[in-house]
Every structure is written in C-alpha cells, then in structure tokens.
Amino acid sequence: MKVLITGGAGFIGSHTADALIERGDEVVILDNLSKPVHLKGIPPYLNPKARLIVGDVRDAKVFLDALQGVNAVVHLAAYQDYLPDFSTFFSVNSVGTALLYELIVANKLPIRRVVVASSQAVNGEGLYKCEEHGLIGPSARPVDQLERGDWSMKCPQCGRDAEWQWTPESFSHPENQYALSKQSQEQMTLSFGRRYDIPSVALRYSIVQGPRQSFYNAYSGACRIFALHYYFKKAPTIYEDGEMHRDFVNYQDVVKANLMALDNEAMIGEQFNVGGGKAYSVREFDRIVAKISGCDHLEPNIPGVFRFGDTRNSCSDISKLRALGWQPMGSVQQSVQEYVNWLNEQTDVGEIFEFAEKNMRSLNVIREAKP
Numbered sequence: 581m582k583v584l585i586t587g588g589a590g591f592i593g594s595h596t597a598d599a600l601i602e603r604g605d606e607v608v609i610l611d612n613l614s615k616p617v618h619l620k621g622i623p624p625y626l627n628p629k630a631r632l633i634v635g636d637v638r639d640a641k642v643f644l645d646a647l648q649g650v651n652a653v654v655h656l657a658a659y660q661d662y663l664p665d666f667s668t669f670f671s672v673n674s675v676g677t678a679l680l681y682e683l684i685v686a687n688k689l690p691i692r693r694v695v696v697a698s699s700q701a702v703n704g705e706g707l708y709k710c711e712e713h714g715l716i717g718p719s720a721r722p723v724d725q726l727e728r729g730d731w732s733m734k735c736p737q738c739g740r741d742a743e744w745q746w747t748p749e750s751f752s753h754p755e756n757q758y759a760l761s762k763q764s765q766e767q768m769t770l771s772f773g774r775r776y777d778i779p780s781v782a783l784r785y786s787i788v789q790g791p792r793q794s795f796y797n798a799y800s801g802a803c804r805i806f807a808l809h810y811y812f813k814k815a816p817t818i819y820e821d822g823e824m825h826r827d828f829v830n831y832q833d834v835v836k837a838n839l840m841a842l843d844n845e846a847m848i849g850e851q852f853n854v855g856g857g858k859a860y861s862v863r864e865f866d867r868i869v870a871k872i873s874g875c876d877h878l879e880p881n882i883p884g885v886f887r888f889g890d891t892r893n894s895c896s897d898i899s900k901l902r903a904l905g906w907q908p909m910g911s912v913q914q915s916v917q918e919y920v921n922w923l924n925e926q927t928d929v930g931e932i933f934e935f936a937e938k939n940m941r942s943l944n945v946i947r948e949a950k951p
C-alpha cells in the first residue's frame with residue numbers, strides 16, 4: 581500500500597511513517613516543515629525510505645502531486661498553538677482538510693482510506709456530574725472565578741462543585757480556535773467520507789507523549805516544560821493547584837491506532853477517542869517526570885497562577901476503540917523515560933530552554949490569582 585502522511589515530518593507522523601515502512605508500505609510525506617515546530621529544518625530522525633515533499637496542505641497543486649498513486653492518507657498536518665491568529669487555525673486545519681476531500685472528489689482519486697487526526701480539545705471541559713443535575717457539559721470557568729483562586733468546575737444551574745467524568749466521542753464542546761478547527765476537520769471527515777463514499781476515520785487523540793515531540797512548540801505541554809526544568813535542576817511551576825486531571829497516551833499506541841484505522845473496516849465512518857485510559861493529576865505527573873529526571877528532591881512551585889484558556893480536566897473514554905481490540909499498552913512512565921532520554925541526546929538544550937521560557941512570557945497567557 582502507498583500511504584501519504586501529511587505532517588509526516590512531525591512527532592506522530594514520523595513515528596507512523598516508521599511503522600508503515602517497517603511493515604512494507606510505501607510512504608510519501610507532505611510537510612511544509614513549519615516553524616517553530618521545525619526551527620532547524622528537516623529533522624534528522626526522518627526515515628530515509630520515505631519520500632518527503634516539502635509543501636503546504638493549502639496548496640492544491642502540490643497536494644494533488646503528493647496524492648498521485650496513493651491508496652490511503654493519514655492527515656496529520658495541523659497548526660497548533662496558543663496564539664490568537666484565529667484564521668491560521670482554520671486556514672491550515674479546516675481548509676487543508678476540505679482541500680484533501682475536494683481533490684479526491686474532483687480527480688476521482690482511488691483513495692481507499694482517509695484517517696484524520698482530531699483532538700481531545702474538541703471536548704472542551706468534557707462531561708461533569710452534578711449531584712443534583714446529573715451529567716452536564718459546562719463551559720470554561722469564568723476568568724473572575726480563577727482570579728479569586730477558585731479552580732473547581734461548577735454546575736451552571738446550581739453553582740455546586742461538579743465532578744469530572746470520562747468523556748465519550750458523542751460529546752463535544754470546542755471552546756477555542758484550535759478545538760473549533762479540529763471539530764470542523766472531524767465533521768468533514770465523517771460527512772464528506774460518507775457522502776462521497778471515501779472510507780474515512782477520525783481519531784481524537786488525548787495528550788500524546790514520546791520522543792520527537794517538538795521542543796519549540798508551546799503546544800507540546802507539561803512533559804516538555806517539566807523535563808526541561810529538571811534537566812537544569814530547576815523546580816517547574818504548576819498552574820492552579822495541580823489537581824487538574826489529564827489522560828496521556830503513548831506515541832506507539834497512537835501509531836497502532838493509526839495503522840488500525842487504515843486497515844479495519846469496522847472503523848469506517850466513525851470517530852474514536854485514542855487515550856491513555858488512566859487519569860493523572862498534574863501534580864502526580866510532575867512527580868513522575870521529577871523521578872525519571874533524578875530530581876525527586878525538588879518540589880515544584882505552586883504559586884496560584886493559572887493559564888488563560890486551560891481546561892480543568894480532560895479525560896477521554898476509550899471504550900469504543902477498546903471494543904474493537906485496541907488497548908493502550910505504553911505507560912506514562914515509559915513515555916516520559918523515552919522523552920527524557922531523547923532530551924538528553926540533544927546538544928542545544930540551553931537554547932531550547934531559553935526559547936521555551938521567552939515564548940511563554942511573550943504569549944501572555946499566564947495569569948495570577950488574587951484571592
């Protein structure tokens with residue numbers, strides 16, 4: 581099979597390329613090596629057996645060229661950031677996906693499968709349970725509540741604290757530019773796929789962890805920030821009270837889900853959560869990174885600051901994909917260990933740290949509570 585991976589020079593795409601090549605498939609990558617993800621050009625980890633086309637998924641000519649002779653597409657190219665350049669999210673993520681289907685339909689391309697990466701971000705805060713009102717899907721917490729240092733999620737009807745739940749695919753409540761663009765990708769995948777008989781699958785990944793995750797992308801999250809701090813024997817800052825819950829999924833489990841979506845007929849026309857199946861508080865996660873980095877003597881700072889737009893909890897229910905035989909096998913400890921090993925192999929960690937710090941400050945998303 582010949583597979584086109586858009587965004588195949590990135591973290592998940594390059595591992596997916598390796599796995600496909602390993603099993604004997606031919607791989608073409610379409611990637612514009614966008615910054616800051618690829619601050620230093622073509623990444624050295626790229627599989628030499630993959631054909632790299634440097635180009636943009638918004639460029640019809642280059643996209644059509646990349647699709648020639650292809651049997652299946654894994655569409656991963658995306659813009660992910662905290663920046664308020666709202667239109668870029670829709671231009672890359674939504675328009676890129678629309679163009680993919682447009683080219684397949686217009687040129688009657690014999691594509692047997694399209695797998696599109698969605699995100700847990702589509703869930704927003706996800707589902708909660710209120711003692712009195714049952715299951716609810718609340719909006720983001722108001723900033724004035726966070727400024728008072730009150731971190732809990734409240735029931736919008738009675739104001740009582742609500743409890744987070746594992747959120748299934750049937751729920752979505754996107755609340756930022758990235759999530760909205762990802763939801764549009766998911767909807768296009770299911771609608772265009774069904775309408776034009778292009779077998780398609782949408783995968784909603786939770787936070788994916790492992791080596792090759794860009795050090796330069798602010799969106800790479802807690803693993804990068806904690807690991808970088810402990811590398812320099814510094815204590816990281818944890819936002820809110822550190823009791824936010826997340827599920828983390830190992831990159832190899834995501835690769836397995838991608839390959840399964842390429843092969844499994846039962847997945848066609850559906851969206852699936854791809855998560856770790858276990859919830860960790862950010863405090864617990866920090867201790868894992870500290871231990872693996874040999875820094876468990878260092879305590880994190882928890883000064884009561886919060887990050888504008890962060891969800892309180894994000895945990896995906898993975899029973900739908902589990903029912904088809906997929907299981908998350910990689911532990912969080914394993915993912916962090918591999919990430920830390922990879923960080924230790926870098927020769928420019930000082931530069932990476934400085935870039936990360938400066939970037940977060942300039943984004944102006946960290947706010948202080950004044951209880």
Ligand SMILES: NC(=O)c1ccc[n+]([C@@H]2O[C@H](COP(=O)([O-])OP(=O)(O)OC[C@H]3O[C@@H](n4cnc5c(N)ncnc54)[C@H](O)[C@@H]3O)[C@@H](O)[C@H]2O)c1
Pocket residue numbers: 586587588589590591592593610611612613614615617618635636637638655656657658659660672676697698699700784785786787788789793794797
């Ligand atoms: N990593 C995660 O935790 C996570 C979680 C949920 C969803 N996802 C989704 O998974 C997919 C892959 O994410 P990743 O973590 O590998 O990110 P990544 O940034 O490492 O890879 C994305 C790749 O897309 C390329 N790209 C960006 N804009 C492009 C454009 N206009 N044209 C062509 N290529 C372009 C980048 O150069 C990069 O190589 C994305 O769609 C992302 O939204 C990732």
